[in-house]
Amino acid sequence: MRLFIFACLCLPIFVHAQTQSPWMFGVGFGGGIDFVSSTTDARYSRVSLPNVQVGYHLSDAWTILFYAPGGVDRITPENKAFEALTFSARYAMSPRWNCLAGAGLGLDITPFYAVDYADGPPPVYIGPAAVAEMDYLLLTFGKKWSLCAGARVLYANIQHTTAEQHVATDLLISIKWNNQ
Numbered sequence: 001m002r003l004f005i006f007a008c009l010c011l012p013i014f015v016h017a018q019t020q021s022p023w024m025f026g027v028g029f030g031g032g033i034d035f036v037s038s039t040t041d042a043r044y045s046r047v048s049l050p051n052v053q054v055g056y057h058l059s060d061a062w063t064i065l066f067y068a069p070g071g072v073d074r075i076t077p078e079n080k081a082f083e084a085l086t087f088s089a090r091y092a093m094s095p096r097w098n099c100l101a102g103a104g105l106g107l108d109i110t111p112f113y114a115v116d117y118a119d120g121p122p123p124v125y126i127g128p129a130a131v132a133e134m135d136y137l138l139l140t141f142g143k144k145w146s147l148c149a150g151a152r153v154l155y156a157n158i159q160h161t162t163a164e165q166h167v168a169t170d171l172l173i174s175i176k177w178n179n180q
Contacts, residue, residue, distance in 0.1 A: 004151070010133070012049070019171070022179070027053070027174065028050075028174030029048060029050075030048045030051075030170050030173060031046065032071070033046065034071070034082055034168040035168070038160070038163065038164040038165070044073040046071040046082070048168075049070065051174065053065050053176070059091070060090065063092075066127075069133075071168060074109070075117045080103035083106070084104055084154055085105050085155060086129060087102055088131060097136060100132065101130075101136050105126055105130050106127070106128065106154075106166065108124075108127075108160070109124050109125070110123075129154065129157075130155045131155075136148060144149060144179055148170045149171075151171055151172065152172060154166070
């Protein structure tokens with residue numbers, strides 16, 4: 001009898017796991033400002049793109065993600081890419097509001113389209129990074145696709161010849177696919 005009750009309780013969980021994939025994917029774009037603090041303080045406008053998210057839903061509220069926020073700073077005479085590779089957790093505070101926080105590796109590199117490989121490989125500067133983001137669900141398309149607007153803060157302490165602290169604030173539009 002106990003085995004029958006246990007099987008009846010576990011069957012809906014098994015059927016749910018078989019019919020719906022817990023994976024999610026997202027890509028976003030936007031713009032913002034990168035505040036750079038080193039020997040001199042400066043701020044640069046930036047284009048934030050592609051902002052890739054790949055995640056796994058642990059429950060209806062919690063998702064763990066590999067999140068790669070990035071952007072290109074408009075620095076005269078050259079552009080610099082300030083990006084990160086982070087492991088993050090997202091919490092659904094309501095059906096429309098999500099918050100995200102994560103930590104990982106910050107990168108200060110030359111954008112791929114500006115690299116001249118005849119001069120050798122471009123320098124890559126790395127350091128610890130943290131990200132925080134807030135999303136609002138604007139529209140849903142069917143049951144799987146959604147369009148979100150959000151704000152993000154990306155921080156990194158990157159070691160060049162001197163330490164540079166980057167704080168990038170961005171406004172984003174993202175498209176997400178959830179199969180949950």
